[in-house]
Amino acid sequence: NKGTGLFSMGSCKGEKLIESGPYLNFKGLYYKATEWPRFNDGDFSIDITTWRLDSLRMETQENRIKLLTEGRYGGQRFLNADGREYGFDRVSVRFEVTIYPDGRFTTAYQIYNPPAYLCCEAGIRYILSPEIKKYEFLRKALYSCYPEDHIGREKGTAWFYRADACEQELEETYRKPPVFPWSYDEKDFILRGCDDTVHGTNDFRASRENLIYACASSVQGVAGIAVYSDGTGLTLRMGLARDEDSYEGEEIAMNLNHVLYYDLGSGSLPARQGDMAWGNYTYAEKILQANYENTVEMYLRKK
Structure with a gap:
């Protein structure tokens, strides 16, 4: 799409797989060690709908096509629980998508000026067809053996709908004991209320670290x-x-992240206080530097 610099469709064997992309996926916390050395409860994400194209250029080479896209996401301003204003100015990004004749394409991205706050996720996002309802995966797991329905397992198939995973309809109702594993929960009554709708199973929405292969x-x-x-x-x-x-x-949404951090408490700053200060250290905290870049390799292919 010359107006947005993004794909408007990606298909294979007559099946529509990609709706749009690439986008930047960036999630963070309004906490900056140099300015406010304690926990505060303000998280944020860059809204992909604020994307604006600045330039689009195409290069045709011997056996591939390269699309060079530059654009920006709108800045945001919020108030945290203490009434302090946090936010970021517009974020400028460069995408370089290289397309090969065998259905392979790489997406390189460069973030010129990332928000100067704790980064919880950074990577790219492609919006896929609503018909995408499962994915197979292989990854390097922490342990060598897991129960078959455990979200931390090394390989398997993750289903969006519990009925497809269990091959039968199983009711999920507030204040009724479930008759299926937690990994097949499609709702979250604690976070979203007793009338919550389906968001996909926990297994489908789980973050799969150390990925080797996945096919949706x-x-x-x-x-x-x-x-x-x-x-x-x-x-x-x-x-x-x-x-x-x-x-x-x-x-x-297919998010492919090179930076991952879950804030479960004190992290690398033991003096931090707040509702989550009871948690354990999980990952090193990270604030992205200017011109952060990385690349993802993908295929549109026959299964």
């Missing part, structure tokens, strides 16, 4: 969108696009 497709599809990595540093996280930010619709 429809339930009966003959084609899929696949991701390849070396098992050291790429994390896949799938979910409804409308659960990410102000995007509307039933499309699926």
Whole structure:
């Protein structure tokens, strides 16, 4: 799309797989060690709907096409629980998508001026067809053996709908004991209330760290969108696009992250205080430097 610099469709074997992208996926916390050395409860994400194109250029080479896109995401301003204003100015990004004749394409991205706050996720996002309802995966797991329905397992198939995973309809109702594993929960009554709607199973929405391979497709599809990595540093996280930010619709967001951090408490700053200060250290905290860059390799392919 020459107006946005983004893809408006990606298909294989007659099946539509990609709706749009690439986008920047960036989630963070309003906490800056140099200015406010204690926990505060303000998280944020860059809203992909604020994307504006600055330039688009195409290069045709011997066996590939390269698309060079530059643009920006709008800045945001918020108040945290203490009444302090936090936010960031517009974020400028460069995407370089290289397309090969065998269905392979790489997406390199460069963030010129990342928000100067704790980064919880940084990577790229593609919006996939709403028909995408499962993905197969292989990754380097922490342990060598897991229960078959455990979200930390090394390999398997993650289903959006519990009925497809269990091959039968199983009711999920507030204040009724479930008859299926937690990994197949599609709702979150604690966070979203007793009338919550389906967001996809916990297994489908789980972050898959140290990814080696994943292929997302429809339930009966003959084609899929696949991701390849070396098992050291790429994390896949799938979910409804409308659960990410102000995007509307039933499309699926495929987030491919090179930075991952969950704030479960004191982290690397033991003096921090607040509701989550009881948690354990999980990952090193990270504030992205200017011109951060990375690359993802993907395929549109027959399954």
